[in-house]
Amino acid sequence: MYGNAAIGEAAIRAGCQCYFGYPITPQNELTEYMATNLSRRKGCSFVQAESEVSAINMVYGASLAGVRTMTSSSSPGISLKQEGISYLAACELPAVIVNISRGGPGLGSISAAQSDYFQSTRGGGHGDYRTIVLAPSSVQELADLTHRAFDLADKYRIPVIILGDGMLGQMMEPLEFKYDAPSELPVRSDALRGAKGRPSRIVKTFTSRPTELEELNWSLFRRYRLIEKEETTYEIYLVEDAELVVVAFGASARIAKGAIRNARANGLKVGMFRPITLWPFPYEKISELTQTTKHFLVFEMNMGQMIEDVKLAVEGKREISFYGRPGGVIPTPSEVLRVITRLYYQKGLKIEK
Amino acid sequence: MKKVYRRPKSLKRAAFHYCPGCGHSIVHRLLTEVFDEMNIQDKVIGIPPPGCSVFAYHYLDIDMAESAHGRGAAVATGLKRAYPNALVFTYQGDGDLAAIGTAETIHAANRGERITSIFINNAVYGMTGGQMAPTTLSNMKTTTTPYGRDTRLEGYPVRMSEMVALVKGAVYIERTAVNSPANIKKTKKAIRKAFQAQIDDLGYSLVEILSPCPTNWKMNPLESWHWVENEMTKEFPLGLIKDTTRTKETTGKRDAD
Numbered sequence: 001m002y003g004n005a006a007i008g009e010a011a012i013r014a015g016c017q018c019y020f021g022y023p024i025t026p027q028n029e030l031t032e033y034m035a036t037n038l039s040r041r042k043g044c045s046f047v048q049a050e051s052e053v054s055a056i057n058m059v060y061g062a063s064l065a066g067v068r069t070m071t072s073s074s075s076p077g078i079s080l081k082q083e084g085i086s087y088l089a090a091c092e093l094p095a096v097i098v099n100i101s102r103g104g105p106g107l108g109s110i111s112a113a114q115s116d117y118f119q120s121t122r123g124g125g126h127g128d129y130r131t132i133v134l135a136p137s138s139v140q141e142l143a144d145l146t147h148r149a150f151d152l153a154d155k156y157r158i159p160v161i162i163l164g165d166g167m168l169g170q171m172m173e174p175l176e177f178k179y180d181a182p183s184e185l186p187v188r189s190d191a192l193r194g195a196k197g198r199p200s201r202i203v204k205t206f207t208s209r210p211t212e213l214e215e216l217n218w219s220l221f222r223r224y225r226l227i228e229k230e231e232t233t234y235e236i237y238l239v240e241d242a243e244l245v246v247v248a249f250g251a252s253a254r255i256a257k258g259a260i261r262n263a264r265a266n267g268l269k270v271g272m273f274r275p276i277t278l279w280p281f282p283y284e285k286i287s288e289l290t291q292t293t294k295h296f297l298v299f300e301m302n303m304g305q306m307i308e309d310v311k312l313a314v315e316g317k318r319e320i321s322f323y324g325r326p327g328g329v330i331p332t333p334s335e336v337l338r339v340i341t342r343l344y345y346q347k348g349l350k351i352e353k
Numbered sequence: 354m355k356k357v358y359r360r361p362k363s364l365k366r367a368a369f370h371y372c373p374g375c376g377h378s379i380v381h382r383l384l385t386e387v388f389d390e391m392n393i394q395d396k397v398i399g400i401p402p403p404g405c406s407v408f409a410y411h412y413l414d415i416d417m418a419e420s421a422h423g424r425g426a427a428v429a430t431g432l433k434r435a436y437p438n439a440l441v442f443t444y445q446g447d448g449d450l451a452a453i454g455t456a457e458t459i460h461a462a463n464r465g466e467r468i469t470s471i472f473i474n475n476a477v478y479g480m481t482g483g484q485m486a487p488t489t490l491s492n493m494k495t496t497t498t499p500y501g502r503d504t505r506l507e508g509y510p511v512r513m514s515e516m517v518a519l520v521k522g523a524v525y526i527e528r529t530a531v532n533s534p535a536n537i538k539k540t541k542k543a544i545r546k547a548f549q550a551q552i553d554d555l556g557y558s559l560v561e562i563l564s565p566c567p568t569n570w571k572m573n574p575l576e577s578w579h580w581v582e583n584e585m586t587k588e589f590p591l592g593l594i595k596d597t598t599r600t601k602e603t604t605g606k607r608d609a610d
Contacts, residue, residue, distance in 0.1 A: 017435060018431065018434055018435050020431065045434035045435065047430065047434065047464070049427065049460075050456050050457070050459075050460035051456060053424070053427075053456075053457075054424070054427040054430075054456065054457050054460065055427075057420070057421065057424040057427035057428050057431065057457070058427050058428070058430050058431035058434070059431060060420075060424075060427075060428055060431060061400075061418075061427065061428040061429060061430060061431020061432035061433075061434075061435065062431040062432065062434060062435035063431075064398075064418045064428070064431070064432050064435075065431070065432050065435035065436040065439070066435070066436075067435045067436075069431070069435065083421055083424075084421065084424070087421050091418070091419075191436070192398060192416045192418055192432070193398070193416070193436050193438070193439055194395050194396045194397060194398060194415075194416055194438075194439050194440075195394065195395050195414070195415055195416050196395035196396070197395075200413075200414050200415050200416050200417070201416050201417075202410040202416075202417050202418070202419075203417070203418035203419065204407075204410065204417075204418070204419040205419055206403065206407050206419060
């Protein structure tokens, strides 16, 4: 199954009731999958909106009504959705936003890139808020994390971003769906569905009293602390004895893994650390690794964005190198292997006899 | 003794914050009277805009959720699609509906979304201090057209209702005003018809209401009522713009196959 289709199927199985999209490459297969498979399901709705701005605001509306809802787009379209994401965060409304990202800035290229790390993890829109950011690195994980995204969104009443890229979206891999579609679509208890048998309710973001907004900011941040504590996830690969740890996420982690396997065959003690949640970022685990590893190599398909988080985690205790290919260029494992090998010898790291 | 005039049940017991002579409070009252009479208070969900009437939720005793500027019709679309049993309406000003939200409005109407828009046209951006709106009249002075709206540079007043009427999904559009008892009565009737179109599942409905903004027009309330009558209605003639509800034909087929 294509990565993009896997997201759609996983969303339907997670009980997604409303999907709102707008065409943009390289995520169109997801919108088309929902048009084919969600639109005719009982109680479900699919709308091809007039813009990404409208699509995210339709998500906002559907989330108000208490249903599981999502939208998807690619980098330039995600920029347009930032307004709505900020409102979702402010109103504490769950939603899932998929970014099958491409090269930027501007219209950029349609090839896979990871240049939206800052946009995804630093809020993107205006105001003091966070979104959970999940970074899958296989088609199986696209499906699994889509399901998890809906659960997290509901659990913490927060917008969740799935940051994939054109490579994952267009890739075909076998996968297994771990859930069947629910027989009844879930509805949140706080759904806005008319004041029947209860007092009328208001969902709002605007207040003329700064102290009231400050209180909202505090309550959001208490929840963000809890998410950091409970939901930080990562994958480690051969780090126990590693002299060099490659830190990479999403598609680039996949490429790095291939390179690391070959490096190990050559006797280089290299491991990999892959954050699965980009926010909350696994600072603690990386900090722990500074005790066992000598050197870090951050590898991204951009000019160096996640490296800032790695630096925050490493706190200057170890040296960090960077290798990146921006613009939608996808490096090969052998290219990354060359980088690893050169760095390994430059730094005089121990070779396994 | 028979009570002939009372606070509508759907109107909260609260003093309006609106300026003296402002049309919002009249429209709020009309809406709540309609909710009571149609007995839909517990089914209605309102989407107020940024602007003076963002605080509509302080007065209307119904479920309400704020929208970003211009996005009312998209938010209402999402809500209605997710929960078709609700009666969803947007409450939007001229800048909101006819400038920043033009795309959202036209396309929601074109899809025949079963929603209603209450469109307050007062020819200025009110809360931000009286800047030029898409509906500002030619030669009219505002804070951003201090020499009067020059149509060569700033374009013409936009007749949004007539534009929306062109799309097939719109089934009922009427322009009214709240500057006289007779017009207020007509406005209420129009609001009622707009909600009826939604209840009957016919398509998109819109009521444009010419509404005085004495503060930003720098007039007293009485002058502003006259200005609506003598100046605004020349550019924005009152009356029915479109009504296909009598045929009871729904817009769009429910199922393509």
